[in-house]
Amino acid sequence: MKFSLKGAVAGLLLGTMLGSGGAWADGGTLRIAMTAADVPTTTGMPNNGFEGMRFLGYTVFEPLIDWDLSDPSKPADLRPGLAESWEVDPADQTRWTFHLRKGVKFHDGSDFNADAVIWNLDRFFDDKSPQFDANGSAITRGRNPLMKSWKKIDDYTVEIDTKYPASYFPYIICYTLIASPAAFAAAGNDWAKFAQAPAGTGPFRITKVTPRVSVELARNDAYWNPARVPKLDKVVLLPMPEATTRLAALRSGQVDWIEVPPPDAIPSLKSAGFNVVTGVYPHDWPWEWDVSEGSPFHDVRVRQAANYAIDRDGLVQMLNGTAIPAKGWYTPDHPLFGHPKNDYTYDPDKARALLKEAGYGPDHPLKAKILTSTSGSGQMQPVQMNEFIQQNLAEVGIDIDLETTEWGTLLVALRNAPGSAPTMGANAINVSFATSDPSWLAKFFHSKNKAPVSSNWGQYSNPEVDAVLDKMELEFDPARRDAYARQVNELITDDAAWLYVVHDMNPRAMTKKVKGFRPAQSWFQDLTSVSME
Amino acid sequence: MNRSVKDTASEFPAVAGRLNAVPSQSPGYWTLVRKRLMRDPVTLIAAAVLVLIVLSAIFAPLLAPYDPFMGKITQRMKPVGFAGHLLGTDETGRDMLSRLLYGGRLSLTSGIVPVAIALAVGGFLGISAGFFGGPVNSVIMRVTDIFYAFPSILLAIAICGMLGTGLFNTLVSLTLVFIPPIIRISESVTTQVRSLDFVEAARASGARPFALMRYQVLPNVLAPILVYATSLVSLAIILAAGLSFLGLGVSAPAAEWGLMLNSLRQMIYIDPLLAALPGVLIFLTSMCFNLISDGLRSAMDVRLKL
C-alpha cells in the first residue's frame, strides 16, 4: 500500500495538533458501510427508513423523548431526551405537557428552547409555516398521525394535544426530531441548503455531506450529557446497497464496519479475523396471510399447521445464527411474550394432522400463492428463506407457489387489499416489520385497520383482540398497558394470525479495531461508546 | 431516403462495417456458402458447442439428475465434485448441474425469442419502409428514430422497471429494444437492393410490386438481416442476465443463468468456482453466437468471391 506524501504530512500535522489537545484526541475515525442505497437526508428527518434514523437521525438530532440504548440485556425503552419529563393531563387524556431540558445548545451555538420545539412542530405539521418541509413532513406524519395542536406555555414548557387519547403517544413522538431554527435561517430558509450544513443537538454533528457518496460526523464536544460525549473523533457513513460490495469493502480495508454481511460470509469473516456482532431487536419476519373468507388460510387449523411445519432451527442454521426462531409477535424471551397455548415447534406430524382435520390431504393438497421481494429493508435473505419454507411446507402437503418481485412493487401490494390487482393474487405477503412498541399491534391486528385503510393486510378480525387493543389504547399506566399487550400476543399467537418465522439478529461485521460497541435491543444503536484502537 | 454508412453500423456489438446487399440468388450461392463454412473450423466448433448447449437445455428433464427447484437444505452449498452432485449445490441445496441445464432453457429463450420476434416485426417494417419509400418510410423511420435515441440497456432497464419482473416482461422489453436496430438494418439493406440495376430492370419491365418484393428484393435482403440478428442473440443473453442481475429480470425461484449468477454472487468469497459457473455458461453461449454470426457473415459475403 502506498501513501501519498501530502496525506502523510497532513496526517502528521493533524496528529500533532490533536495530540496537544490532550485526552479527547484518541478516539479515531470509524467508517461504516450502510445498506442504504443513498446517503439518508441530513435535514434532521432522514429518509431510508430506520437505518436513516439509526445513523443520521438519533446520532445528530434528538427527539423530546429518546430511546435508552444503554442496556444491551433488555429491549430498549424510552428515556428523557430534550424533554426532562412529560405527563398526560388526567382530566383530558389528549393533552400532554413536556418540560424541556435547559442549557442545551444546537451545534451552531443557538439555544434550544420551547420556541425551537414549536418551530420544528410547525415544520412538520403546519403546511403554512415558512419552514414547512414537505418531504420531512410526509415521513414524520406517517409515523405520527396523532398531532392535533401544540403551543408554548413558557420558554421551557410545551403542550401538545392529540387527536384522540392514546397511551402510547410517547412511542410516537420519539420519531419527531428537533433541528436548529437558526441554522435554517443561516441556510437562507432552504432545507436543501440546510442539508449541507445542518445543526441538531445530538452527540455528533455533521461536518461534510457529499450526496450519494458519504456523510462525515464529528464529535460534539459541547454535548449536554457528559456521559454520552462520543469517544470517536469522526464517523464516516457510506451507502453500499450491494452486500457483495460491502463485503469487499470490509475485506479490503476500505471500511471498519458493515451492516448486514451476507450470512453465508460470516464463517469466512470470522476466520479472517473480523468480529461479527449480532443482537436481538424488535423485528418480525413473517408471512402475513389473507385470513378472510375464501382464502386457504381462513381456517385457523391450516394456519397453525403451517406454523408447526416450519423447521425454524434449520432455517436459523441456514442463516448462520443471524436470526432466532419466532413463535409469536414478540421474541420468545420478551417480557410481553406471555404464555400462549401453542408452542410452534417443528412438528410435521401435528401439522399433517391439523391439515387432515381441516380437510386437506395427499389427494387434496392445499395450494397457496406467496408474494415476496428479492431484497429490501429488513427482508434478510427473502428468496432463499422462502424457498426453505416452501420445501418445509411441501413436506406436509402445502403446495406453495412463490412469486418474487422487487421491493417497491411489494410495498405497493401491501397497501392494497388481498384480491386487488397489485397483490398479484397472493394469499400471503412476506414483509418484515419493526415491532418497537405496543402501538404497532393495533396497526397490524385491529379489524378497523384492514388494508387498504391501514397495515392489517391479511384482513385479520378477532373481536377479542379488538377489545383488548381498544382497552390498551386508553390505559395510561405502563404496567397495565403492558399486560394488555401481553394478552394480545397470546391471542394472535394461538390464533396464528401470521406465519411467525424468525426474528432478525441484525448481524454487523467489524474489524477488531472497533471497540466498545454494545448492541442495543433496538433498531437504533448508540455510537457514543465506540472507539477505534 | 438514402441511408448513410452510419446507419448500418450500430452500437450492437457484432455489426462490423457495412452490410452489402448483393445478388445472392446466383446459382450455387448457397453451395458456396456451405463450402466456405465447412472450411471454417472456428465456426464449426462454435456451432458444435452451441448445439450441445441447446440440446442439453431441450433435454434437461431427461439429463438433470435432480429436481432443479427442490433442494435439501442440509445439502446446501456443496462444492463442485461433491458426491452425488457433480457441480455442487446452490444456496438452498438445489443441484447445480440440474439448475444449469434447466437454466439454459430460460437463458436461451430470453436470447432467441426476443430476437426472433424483433426480426419478424422489425424485418417486416424495415423492408416495407425500404421497399415503398416515401411517406411509409418516413413514418416508420421517424418513430424508429425515437426508440433509437435510447442506448439499448437503458431502454431495457426502463421498460423492465415499468413492466415489473418476470420472464414475460423480460422478453417484451428485449423485443422492444431489438426492433429499432433491425428496422434500421432492414430498411438500409432494402433501399440499397431496390436501387440495384437488376431490380431496376425488373421494375422497368413491369413487374408488379408483390412479385418484385417476393422474387427480387426478399432473397437479397434476408441473408444480411439474418446474419445481423444472430449477433443480437448474444447481446440479448447478456442483457437478460444483466436484468436478472439488477433484480429486474426473471424472478426466483426460476432457474436462469443471470439469476443464478446474482444469487450466487455472495458466495464468491466462499466458493468462487461454484459462483462462477453460471457466468461461464453465459460467456460461452454468448461467445458461440458471436463466432457463428462472424462465420456466417464472412461465408455469405460475396465480396470474398473477388
Place this chain on the structure above:
Amino acid sequence: MLSFTIRRLLQAIPILLGVSILVFLMVQMIPGNALDLMLPSDAPKDLIEKMKAEYGFDKPLWQQYLRWLWMLLHGDLGVSIFDSTPVAATLFDALGNTFVLAIPAAVLGFGLGIFFGVTAALNNGKAADKALSMVSITGVSLPHYWFAIVLVVIFSVELNWLPAQGMQFDTLPSTVEGLKSMVLPVITLSLIPMGVVSRVVRAAVLEVMSQEFVNTLNAKGLWSRSVLGHILKNAAPATLAVMGLQFGYLLGGSILVETVFNWPGSGNLLNLAIFRRDIPVMQGTILVLAAFFVLLNLVVDVAQALIDPRIRR
C-alpha cells in the same frame, strides 16, 4: 456543410419531442410511486392525497406532461420526491461522475480497439488476426458486470492493490488513491467498446483494402504510409459512427458497472430511482441520457460528413 448541419439539427427536434413523450409515458406506467415507499402503509389517506397534489400527480396525464415539458424548456427537471433535492443538480453531478469513468474508458477502449482492428486487418488471416479477433470477441461476449466482480475479488480482496468500491475523490481525481479507485471500473467499461471498435475497424479496413485502387497501388509497389493513411481515412466514417454509439452506450449502459463498484454516477442514480419509484428523477435521468445520445448521433453525422463529403446531400 452548414445547411447539412442545420438540417440535422432541425431533424433532432421532433425526435427529442417524441423521446420526451415516450419517457413520460414509460415512467407513468410504473406501478406506484415514491410516496408508496416513503410513507408507512397506515399513513392517513389525506396525507397521501396531499403529497400527490404537491407533485402534481392528481392532474390528468396530458396536463402533467405539458407541465413537465414547460419546466424542461426552462431547464427545470423538477424535484426528487424522495429527498426534495432539485433533479437537475443531482443529475449533472452524477453525470459528471459517469463522464469521469466514460471518457478514460472510451479512450482506452477506442485506442485498443483501433490498434487491434488495424493490426488484425493488416495481418488478415494470419495468426495475429485470429488472436486479436478472439480478444475482441471475448470483449463483447463477457458479462462485464460479472467480470467486474471477479476483478474485485482478485485485485482488491486478494491482492489488496486497488479499492473495491467507491469514488475516492470529489469531482476529479487528484490523488493516487483517487486514480486507483478508477482503474477497475474503467477497465471493465472499456471491454465492450474495445471489442466492438476493433471488429468494426478490422472490417472497414479490410473493405477499403479490397478496393481495386489499393490493389493497384499495392501491385505497383507503392505500398506506403500514404496508402495506409488513405485506408484509415476511408475506414474512418464507419469507425466514427460506431464510436459515437459506443460512447452513448458507456453513458447509458454504465448502470451495471456503477452498481457493482458503488460509483455515484448517472446509472446508479437511475437504478436507485427505479427501485424507489422516484418519478421526477427517473424521467429526468432517462430523458437527459437519451437527449445526449441524440446529440451524439448528430455530432457523429456532422463529423462523418466532414470527413466524407459524399454523405452530405
